[in-house]
Amino acid sequence: MTRRHALSITVLFEVFIFSLMIVSLTDSDREASYKENRTLAQRPKLTVKSLLDGSFAKEFEEYFQDQFPFRDFFMDTSFKFTTLMARKGEDDVSLVEGGEGADYDENTNIFNPPSGFEPIEPTPSPEPTVEPTMTPGSPQATPGEQTPTTTPAPTKTPVPTPAPTTDISYEYNQKFLRIGDRILEVYWYSKQRAESYFNVLKRVADELPNAKIYALLTPSSVELYTPEKYKGYGHSSKEAIDYLFSNMDKRINQVNVYDKMMSKKNEYIYFRTDHHWTQRGAYYAYEEFCKAANIKARKMNEYKKDTVPNFLGSYFKYIPDDRFRRNPDYLELFYPLANNEGRAYYDISMNLKNSFAVKAVRTPNEMKDYPAKYMVFMNGDNPLTHFKTGVDNNKRIVVFKDSYGNSLVPFLLSHYEDVYVIDIRAEKYLSGVLEFIKQKGINEVLFVNYVNCPTQSDAFVSLDKML
């Protein structure tokens, strides 16, 4: 090799690397990837705290990944290359590693309504004084003094509870099975994690002795749609659900929707590219809840329905196969039957300044330009959402939910005058929740979760801190 040749190869390398660097430094950040159907991470703020607790490095990593120049093109190339490297097996099945821990929050934009997805109504002009009736449940909060822009320091709850997070047997890695034109997330569960779920249920039952408490647990799609042959991998959701129900506090009313879901599996009750159930799935769960709560469920054909087309969900980004682009999911919408007004709040005192109007179910037109389409229900995940309905029956319920609850809540509006929805991961925003429930005269409590939530995540450790 001559010197000229060696130099040319070096130059090629440098040009590649530095042109990417220059584009990366000069291009503007995107808010969402329409190809991946999700919002992208934005530049994190550098503070001493975020630098020291490691969150800056983690967020910057996500930001860099998400805003890499020509990201969509590179993602596509990478997927095509991996497909090329795979040898076809006898079935139309592939197994894909997703990375560490669940990474779905962006799909419902947890607690972070991005620009471009403004609330339908403008937020009301800030109230100069805080209404005295809406003080937080904690005695430390001083009404009147509170400035709306700064969130009150989270008040310490007197009960110290251990967080069983250090004793997991191994780090959970997401794995996805693509079977035909459906993506399934392989399920694993940790009994240690479930302890925080039991703790929360027991605490709520202890502190609200007069309330009716319901726990609804549902499997995810992997339980219903994995062919017999591939069942040996991962754990059975049924086993986990049975374990949770048989070990929870006996005062809890159990709503086991497992059999119902199994019997309806031929209907469109789970998305093929997303980790959620469809609203039709949520409807069947609602029917089971009504049985347990002894109320008469509204018939499915009473609802006015609508369709949001072209939905590629959270699983799609791990397996961006063209077959899903050709044949995407869609959302079937059931509009609530009762008149209602919804509002999302970012603190327990229901401060109007940090709130915005929320529709239980948006129209397809309102979702047209937005990729994370599951946000059609209740504007995605917000810490506290309140629905005041036209039902005049003096019944009030609080729903503790993960994002599965978002599509179920619209059905509950027919049966309660007030529906309060609390996201179980909102520890940064809410505290003194039990006191809040007592003050509002709420005497029914419903936990809506898919089985992954109490058995894989720290969500109930978070809820425990909020109580």
Place this chain on the structure above:
Amino acid sequence: MKIIGWIFTSFVVLMGWVIFYYTDTASLTYMFKVLFGFSDRPVNDLFINLTINEYFYLLMAASVGCMPIARVVKRGLNNMYNSGRVKMEFAFIATCIFVLLVLFTSSAMLVAKSYNPFLYFRF
């Protein structure tokens, strides 16, 4: 004696990567248990096959790449460089295309999060 050196180095390097990858000791010990067969984890042939299928040709390429193939290729290229201008230019262009392709695919796979460019941030 050389072979003992190879085995020892490979072993240390492989174990080093495990330590490097995991940030918590629980996962680390679990991984070592799995590696040396002291775990409750079922060895499921179906899924091992599935995983191997998923990366089949990449694994083959990697296996070939582990052998002292670079030396053979280099010798071949040098012969071409020394046997006439046309062959020399051909060898040069082939090298460029190969280098660019590898660089490009690796970048694409880094972007797609198959690998983590920020591995060192974990410390």
